[in-house]
Amino acid sequence: MTTSDVVSTGALLVMVVVALVLLIQYLKLQDIWQIIVDCKTATRWAKIWEMENKELRSALRAEKEHVDQLQRKLKLLQALIPTN
Template structure:
Protein backbone atom coordinates (compact mmCIF):
# COMPACT_ATOMS: atom_id res chain seq x y z
CA UNK A 1 0.00 0.00 0.00
CA UNK A 2 1.48 3.30 -1.04
CA UNK A 3 1.45 6.51 0.95
CA UNK A 4 -1.24 8.03 -1.26
CA UNK A 5 -3.44 4.96 -0.65
CA UNK A 6 -3.02 5.38 3.12
CA UNK A 7 -3.88 9.08 2.89
CA UNK A 8 -6.88 8.35 0.67
CA UNK A 9 -8.13 5.64 3.04
CA UNK A 10 -7.66 7.94 6.04
CA UNK A 11 -9.52 10.74 4.28
CA UNK A 12 -12.34 8.36 3.36
CA UNK A 13 -12.59 7.17 6.97
CA UNK A 14 -12.59 10.78 8.20
CA UNK A 15 -15.39 11.67 5.77
CA UNK A 16 -17.35 8.63 6.97
CA UNK A 17 -16.98 9.73 10.60
CA UNK A 18 -18.00 13.28 9.68
CA UNK A 19 -21.05 11.96 7.81
CA UNK A 20 -21.99 9.83 10.83
CA UNK A 21 -21.63 12.79 13.21
CA UNK A 22 -23.76 14.92 10.88
CA UNK A 23 -26.44 12.21 10.79
CA UNK A 24 -26.50 12.00 14.59
CA UNK A 25 -26.77 15.80 14.84
CA UNK A 26 -29.58 15.83 12.27
CA UNK A 27 -31.52 13.23 14.26
CA UNK A 28 -31.07 15.22 17.47
CA UNK A 29 -32.23 18.42 15.76
CA UNK A 30 -35.22 16.57 14.32
CA UNK A 31 -36.19 15.40 17.83
CA UNK A 32 -35.82 18.94 19.16
CA UNK A 33 -37.98 20.22 16.30
CA UNK A 34 -40.66 17.68 17.18
CA UNK A 35 -40.57 18.77 20.82
CA UNK A 36 -40.91 22.41 19.81
CA UNK A 37 -43.89 21.57 17.61
CA UNK A 38 -45.54 19.61 20.43
CA UNK A 39 -44.94 22.49 22.86
CA UNK A 40 -46.48 24.98 20.44
CA UNK A 41 -49.52 22.73 19.99
CA UNK A 42 -49.89 22.29 23.75
CA UNK A 43 -49.53 26.04 24.31
CA UNK A 44 -52.18 26.76 21.70
CA UNK A 45 -54.55 24.24 23.30
CA UNK A 46 -53.88 25.72 26.75
CA UNK A 47 -54.76 29.20 25.47
CA UNK A 48 -58.02 27.87 24.04
CA UNK A 49 -58.86 26.17 27.34
CA UNK A 50 -58.03 29.35 29.26
CA UNK A 51 -60.36 31.40 27.05
CA UNK A 52 -63.11 28.82 27.50
CA UNK A 53 -62.55 28.84 31.27
CA UNK A 54 -62.79 32.65 31.34
CA UNK A 55 -66.05 32.52 29.42
CA UNK A 56 -67.44 29.83 31.71
CA UNK A 57 -66.44 31.74 34.85
CA UNK A 58 -68.11 34.85 33.46
CA UNK A 59 -71.26 32.91 32.66
CA UNK A 60 -71.22 31.39 36.15
CA UNK A 61 -70.92 34.84 37.76
CA UNK A 62 -73.87 36.03 35.66
CA UNK A 63 -75.94 33.00 36.69
CA UNK A 64 -75.09 33.54 40.37
CA UNK A 65 -76.12 37.19 40.11
CA UNK A 66 -79.38 36.12 38.44
CA UNK A 67 -80.07 33.56 41.21
CA UNK A 68 -79.42 36.22 43.87
CA UNK A 69 -81.80 38.59 42.09
CA UNK A 70 -84.50 35.91 41.95
CA UNK A 71 -83.96 35.09 45.64
CA UNK A 72 -84.40 38.78 46.55
CA UNK A 73 -87.60 38.92 44.52
CA UNK A 74 -88.85 35.77 46.24
CA UNK A 75 -88.19 37.29 49.67
CA UNK A 76 -90.07 40.44 48.65
CA UNK A 77 -92.99 38.43 47.28
CA UNK A 78 -93.16 36.27 50.43
CA UNK A 79 -93.18 39.41 52.58
CA UNK A 80 -95.84 41.00 50.39
CA UNK A 81 -98.23 38.04 50.36
CA UNK A 82 -100.21 37.40 53.53
CA UNK A 83 -99.37 34.23 55.43
CA UNK A 84 -101.99 31.53 54.97
Protein backbone atom coordinates in the same frame (compact mmCIF):
# COMPACT_ATOMS: atom_id res chain seq x y z
CA MET B 1 -0.05 0.38 -0.15
CA THR B 2 1.50 3.62 -1.15
CA THR B 3 1.42 6.80 0.86
CA SER B 4 -1.23 8.13 -1.49
CA ASP B 5 -3.46 5.12 -0.80
CA VAL B 6 -3.03 5.52 2.97
CA VAL B 7 -3.92 9.21 2.78
CA SER B 8 -6.91 8.48 0.57
CA THR B 9 -8.12 5.75 2.90
CA GLY B 10 -7.63 8.01 5.92
CA ALA B 11 -9.53 10.83 4.21
CA LEU B 12 -12.34 8.41 3.34
CA LEU B 13 -12.57 7.25 6.96
CA VAL B 14 -12.64 10.86 8.17
CA MET B 15 -15.44 11.63 5.70
CA VAL B 16 -17.42 8.58 6.91
CA VAL B 17 -16.98 9.71 10.54
CA VAL B 18 -18.10 13.25 9.62
CA ALA B 19 -21.12 11.82 7.77
CA LEU B 20 -22.06 9.72 10.81
CA VAL B 21 -21.71 12.71 13.14
CA LEU B 22 -23.91 14.76 10.80
CA LEU B 23 -26.49 11.97 10.72
CA ILE B 24 -26.55 11.78 14.52
CA GLN B 25 -26.91 15.56 14.76
CA TYR B 26 -29.72 15.50 12.21
CA LEU B 27 -31.61 12.88 14.23
CA LYS B 28 -31.16 14.88 17.43
CA LEU B 29 -32.37 18.05 15.71
CA GLN B 30 -35.36 16.18 14.36
CA ASP B 31 -36.28 15.14 17.92
CA ILE B 32 -35.81 18.71 19.16
CA TRP B 33 -37.96 20.02 16.30
CA GLN B 34 -40.73 17.57 17.22
CA ILE B 35 -40.56 18.72 20.84
CA ILE B 36 -40.89 22.34 19.69
CA VAL B 37 -43.90 21.49 17.51
CA ASP B 38 -45.53 19.60 20.40
CA CYS B 39 -44.93 22.55 22.73
CA LYS B 40 -46.47 24.96 20.26
CA THR B 41 -49.52 22.72 19.96
CA ALA B 42 -49.81 22.38 23.73
CA THR B 43 -49.48 26.14 24.15
CA ARG B 44 -52.20 26.73 21.58
CA TRP B 45 -54.56 24.36 23.38
CA ALA B 46 -53.69 25.89 26.74
CA LYS B 47 -54.66 29.34 25.41
CA ILE B 48 -57.92 27.95 24.03
CA TRP B 49 -58.76 26.31 27.36
CA GLU B 50 -57.84 29.48 29.24
CA MET B 51 -60.25 31.51 27.10
CA GLU B 52 -62.98 28.90 27.58
CA ASN B 53 -62.40 28.94 31.34
CA LYS B 54 -62.66 32.74 31.40
CA GLU B 55 -65.92 32.59 29.48
CA LEU B 56 -67.29 29.88 31.77
CA ARG B 57 -66.30 31.80 34.91
CA SER B 58 -67.96 34.91 33.52
CA ALA B 59 -71.13 32.97 32.70
CA LEU B 60 -71.08 31.42 36.18
CA ARG B 61 -70.79 34.85 37.81
CA ALA B 62 -73.71 36.08 35.71
CA GLU B 63 -75.80 33.04 36.69
CA LYS B 64 -75.01 33.51 40.38
CA GLU B 65 -76.01 37.15 40.15
CA HIS B 66 -79.23 36.13 38.41
CA VAL B 67 -79.97 33.57 41.15
CA ASP B 68 -79.31 36.21 43.83
CA GLN B 69 -81.64 38.61 42.05
CA LEU B 70 -84.37 35.96 41.81
CA GLN B 71 -83.95 35.11 45.51
CA ARG B 72 -84.33 38.77 46.44
CA LYS B 73 -87.48 39.01 44.34
CA LEU B 74 -88.83 35.85 45.96
CA LYS B 75 -88.26 37.28 49.43
CA LEU B 76 -90.06 40.47 48.43
CA LEU B 77 -92.99 38.49 47.00
CA GLN B 78 -93.16 36.28 50.08
CA ALA B 79 -93.26 39.36 52.26
CA LEU B 80 -96.28 40.59 50.28
CA ILE B 81 -98.25 37.36 50.70
CA PRO B 82 -100.43 37.51 53.81
CA THR B 83 -100.04 34.60 56.19
CA ASN B 84 -102.97 33.29 58.22
